[in-house]
Amino acid sequence: MIPTPWFLYAGAFLFCLGVFMVITRRNAIMALIGVELILNAANLNFVAFSRFDSGVLGGQMAAIFVIVLAAAEVAVALAIVLTVYKRFKTVNLDEINTLKE
Amino acid sequence: MNLTEVVFLAFCGALAGAGIVLSLTRKVIYGAFLLFAILFIMAALFVFAGAEFLAVTQIIVYVGGILILVLFGVMLTQIMRDESPKTQIMHLIPGLLASVGLLVALIWLIQSIPNADPHWARLPKSGEVESNLDSIGKGTVTLFLLPFEAISILLLAALIGAASLSRKSTPKKDAS
Numbered sequence: 001m002i003p004t005p006w007f008l009y010a011g012a013f014l015f016c017l018g019v020f021m022v023i024t025r026r027n028a029i030m031a032l033i034g035v036e037l038i039l040n041a042a043n044l045n046f047v048a049f050s051r052f053d054s055g056v057l058g059g060q061m062a063a064i065f066v067i068v069l070a071a072a073e074v075a076v077a078l079a080i081v082l083t084v085y086k087r088f089k090t091v092n093l094d095e096i097n098t099l100k101e
Numbered sequence: 102m103n104l105t106e107v108v109f110l111a112f113c114g115a116l117a118g119a120g121i122v123l124s125l126t127r128k129v130i131y132g133a134f135l136l137f138a139i140l141f142i143m144a145a146l147f148v149f150a151g152a153e154f155l156a157v158t159q160i161i162v163y164v165g166g167i168l169i170l171v172l173f174g175v176m177l178t179q180i181m182r183d184e185s186p187k188t189q190i191m192h193l194i195p196g197l198l199a200s201v202g203l204l205v206a207l208i209w210l211i212q213s214i215p216n217a218d219p220h221w222a223r224l225p226k227s228g229e230v231e232s233n234l235d236s237i238g239k240g241t242v243t244l245f246l247l248p249f250e251a252i253s254i255l256l257l258a259a260l261i262g263a264a265s266l267s268r269k270s271t272p273k274k275d276a277s
Contacts (some may be wrong), residue, residue, distance in 0.1 A: 002109050002149055005211050010113050010146065012207035016200040019122045024196035029129050029174050033136050036167065037120070040143050047150045052222035057236045060152050063244045064237070067162050068252050072259035076166045078174045079266035091178045094191060
């Protein structure tokens with residue numbers, strides 16, 4: 001059996017990569033990809049601990065709900081990105097700033 | 102170090118390589134395809150953790166649904182002009198500080214977990230072992246019924262919201 005900390009290290013690495021992409025990326029689609037990385041890291045953590053939860057599989061159920069939430073979030077986020085692109089003609093996050101004075 | 106652990110480490114190495122290239126690439130289409138590779142490697146890691154139904158669900162929903170949406174987004178928002186390559190990453194120093202600091206904190210936290218069998222573990226009885234699909238099916242309609250219904254409503258709301266956001270706005274003709 002693979003020791004649990006190995007799964008947790010992989011999840012932590014993916015999480016920090018996702019955080020890095022959300023902070024430093026200028027393109028809105030790249031920031032969305034970073035959010036997907038974060039959600040996948042959380043899924044890996046859930047599934048790693050659900051190995052000890054036979055019969056109930058709470059971790060895998062939580063991971064299924066996270067996948068469904070990610071699908072809904074990507075649909076709405078891409079609709080927003082396309083609307084913003086029609087209005088501003090760009091998806092660079094630091095050029096979409098007409099709300100501030 | 103048996104073969105299972107070696108293959109697991111190989112998958113983790115591929116994950117790390119794809120992730121590092123993803124965080125440094127300049128083109129959005131490369132990012133979408135690297136996400137494709139990362140999602141497949143995540144499905145392999147799910148199989149290592151004994152969650153084979155979740156691995157197949159990940160491939161069907163994430164790769165076959167979410168990644169296609171991301172590719173559509175990439176296709177519809179790319180402007181065909183020359184972009185200067187040095188303006189692709191902003192806030193590099195705060196980003197590096199935040200992510201590397203978080204990684205150090207998480208690694209320190211994980212290595213301080215005592216190496217014992219968890220006393221709360223619910224290990225399978227040595228008789229019949231239910232398959233993953235059976236447990237998930239039963240759990241969805243018994244213990245996890247409320248999240249299941251709530252997430253159905255959320256999906257409905259998200260679908261209506263996304264469809265109404267991306268509707269073509271028809272110009273209204275004034276009757277004055």
